[in-house]
Structure formats: structure tokens, C-alpha cells
Amino acid sequence: MDVTIREAVPDDWQEAGRICYEAFATLAARHGFPPDFPSVEAAAEPIKWLIEHPHIYGVVAERDGRILGSNFLDERSTISAMGPISVDPSSQDRHVGRLLTQAVLDRAAQRRAPGVRLLQIAYHNRSLSLYAKLGFDVRGSFAAMHGQPIGLAMPGYDVRAAASADEAACNALCIRVHGHDRAGELQESIAAGTAKVVERLGRITGYTAGIQYFAHSVAETNDDLEALIGAAADFGTPGFLVPLGNAELFRWCLAHGLHVFFVLNMMTIGIYQEPSGAYMPSVGY
């Protein structure tokens, strides 16, 4: 029987989560890297969250009623983000990943999304090739950084929890740096109490929305980003993402004892402009 693609439903989360764990762990072990998700639970919980989220579209691939893999499209903001995508190791390299990627690209086209982006683990030649074949362009490389919290407070740079009243200033900053806002993710992160802003002389000069690997940050300068990183309580693993093109920030992280977990490539389809300011992407973009 052929492989079919259908929208993910809540009952899929355990099997899709198990596959997500196995797919990433097998791949990481083959390349001598630690797994992205340390356990089945650590992969399955985010998959459950993704499936249940009203603004995230999920698909699963099936053959004979058996799930072979899943993929997601985060539709919370102007630009959509693809992933995580995973295919059961026993079914890889047989075009299931291609079908799952095409399914979310079709969805983005149908919704007239101006762009789709993803971050791809650089050591995986297959996903790099698959995405490039389907039209994604590589835009840059990013180091996932982890380690002990730095615990640095920079005089004149006040880091505090973000509030709803800060949304307009944060969105304006994001538009200035990237050409679009990330209002949906910011709003959600403020409501969850995970968003932070940095202020200089009472003016917002940077923000971070989300947590660790899933957070994006935008700022006027590297100093603003360093204030946000310096105040972070926990980086988790794989950690937060530093553009390797920002040599100063990358070296600052290294000088503060942080380690590189792995390197990822950002790949994009649709509108894209080179950022004009300091930023750190989430694992989505």
C-alpha cells in the first residue's frame, strides 16, 4: 500500500513522539553526537504540544495504518517555520521525508504564507540535500550554545520580564531588523511569562521570546544580546542559537565558557532580507 499523508490528530502524539526520538537519536549516534532529545518523553511532549496547538499545522505519513513519520508548520507569525520533521529509521531514504516536506509547503502555498524557514542540523547531508531539492536556500550557519548560566548584569542594560505593553516596541524592533514581526510568538511568550526585554535609558533595545532552543531574540546591538544572554537562568541543550556570521557575539559566548552543541543551517523559501541588527534565531528561524 502507498504512503498517505494526513493531518495529525491528538491520538498520534505518542507514536509520532517515539519516532521523533528514534529518528534524531539514531542520526546523532551515527555522527558521534549526543541526541537532540535525551529521551522518548523529551521528544513526545513537544510533539503533543505541537499537535494540540491551534496555530501549528501537523501532518503524519502512514502506510497500512502505521505511522511512519511526522512534520509541522508553525503558523503563529508572518513567516512560517517548518519542523521538527522525523521519519522512522526503518522507513528513511524512501521518499517519506520528501512527502512530509512537500505537504507543509503545499499548506504554506495554500495559505499564501510569504515565506517558510527552517534550521537544519549541518552534519546531516540528507536533510540538507532534500530541502535544497525542494527549493530551500541556505542563508547562514548558527552554533547551538550551552553551558552554565553566565550570571552577568551589565550596568545600564536593564533586563526584565516583558509585558503586553512592550509588544509594539518589540514588534517594531523585529520589523527594523528582519523586515517582519514575530507577533504571534511574542504574544504567546509574554502570556507564558518567558519573554524578556532589555532597556537602555528606559527604551527597549532588545527582546527574547520563548525558551532556550525555541527562543528568538532581536536587538539593536550585540551588547543588548549579551545583556539578555548574561541574565538567562538556564540555556538547556542544545542551547540557544548564535549566528556564526556574528563573530564578535560567538567569541563572547566562548569567552564566557559556553560550548558548541552542534551547528545548524538556516534555509528559507520565499521572502528573505539580510537582518540589519543583532539577532539570534529560534530553531524555527
Ligand SMILES: CC(C)(COP(=O)(O)OP(=O)(O)OC[C@H]1O[C@@H](n2cnc3c(N)ncnc32)[C@H](O)[C@@H]1OP(=O)(O)O)[C@@H](O)C(=O)NCCC(=O)NCCS
Ligand atoms: C531528514 C529526514 C526527515 C528525511 O527523510 P527521508 O525519508 O529519509 O528522506 P527522503 O528519502 O524523502 O529524501 C532524501 C533525499 O535526499 C537525497 N539524498 C540523500 N542523501 C544525499 C546526499 N548525501 N547527497 C545528495 N542527495 C542526497 C535522496 O536522494 C532524496 O532525494 P530524492 O527524493 O530527490 O530522491 C529523515 O532522514 C529523518 O527523520 N532524519 C532524522 C531526523 C532529522 O534529521 N530531521 C531533520 C532535522 S533538520
